[in-house]
Amino acid sequence: MSSVDQLRKDLVGLHDQLIRWGLVVWTAGNVSARVPGEDLFVIKPSGVSYDELTPESMVVCDLDGQLVEGDFAPSSDTAAHAYVYREMPEVGGVVHTHSTYATAWAARGEPVPCVLTAMADEFGAEIPIGPFALIGGDDIGKGIVATLRGHRSPAVLMQNHGVFTIGKSAKAAVKAAVMCEDVARTVHIARQLGEPLPIAQSDIDKLYDRYQNVYGQR
Numbered sequence: 140m141s142s143v144d145q146l147r148k149d150l151v152g153l154h155d156q157l158i159r160w161g162l163v164v165w166t167a168g169n170v171s172a173r174v175p176g177e178d179l180f181v182i183k184p185s186g187v188s189y190d191e192l193t194p195e196s197m198v199v200c201d202l203d204g205q206l207v208e209g210d211f212a213p214s215s216d217t218a219a220h221a222y223v224y225r226e227m228p229e230v231g232g233v234v235h236t237h238s239t240y241a242t243a244w245a246a247r248g249e250p251v252p253c254v255l256t257a258m259a260d261e262f263g264a265e266i267p268i269g270p271f272a273l274i275g276g277d278d279i280g281k282g283i284v285a286t287l288r289g290h291r292s293p294a295v296l297m298q299n300h301g302v303f304t305i306g307k308s309a310k311a312a313v314k315a316a317v318m319c320e321d322v323a324r325t326v327h328i329a330r331q332l333g334e335p336l337p338i339a340q341s342d343i344d345k346l347y348d349r350y351q352n353v354y355g356q357r
């Protein structure tokens with residue numbers, strides 16, 4: 140199986156994960172994956188419901204977001220994904236959702252403070268806010284890259300809009316989107332009865348380093 144065919148298949152399963160973890164309604168969320176070694180990525184088609192996604196329905200675009208292969212128009216967020224792949228060569232996957240709790244923080248333009256050890260592990264910092272930007276051109280992509288370049292967090296909350304996450308792979312970007320919603324929800328709930336306690340920066344650094352470099356199966 141070619142790497143494009145494998146990615147088409149992987150993306151069906153990863154879009155199922157968006158449903159499974161309650162990150163999307165209707166068709167408002169998408170996952171893409173860079174084709175290794177080529178200036179191409181695979182992304183969800185526009186406006187196709189999650190139940191109808193098949194490997195064949197996924198579309199292949201170049202790094203300018205132009206359709207290269209596929210029967211459907213690419214996701215309306217394709218320009219943002221393409222901009223990230225152009226500017227951040229280390230990124231292999233991008234996810235966009237309007238998941239509820241994270242997007243509520245985005246609506247207030249407030250970063251999620253790093254007050255949970257799980258958040259220090261995965262994000263290593265607050266989850267930052269990106270600028271308000273309209274869909275269509277490169278503005279959303281520019282805002283994502285300007286916010287995440289040099290930041291530990293793989294997630295950005297685009298103001299008044301929603302979540303974009305990046306990862307070494309599409310699966311890693313989906314994991315970041317799931318974790319982003321989870322910590323946004325917990326910190327939101329914690330706030331209802333008081334102010335969450337801060338974690339010292341030196342402890343955030345230790346947790347992040349351990350989780351990123353030591354934890355799990357090696």
Ligand SMILES: [Zn+2]
Pocket residue numbers: 235236237300301
């Ligand atoms: Zn959106």
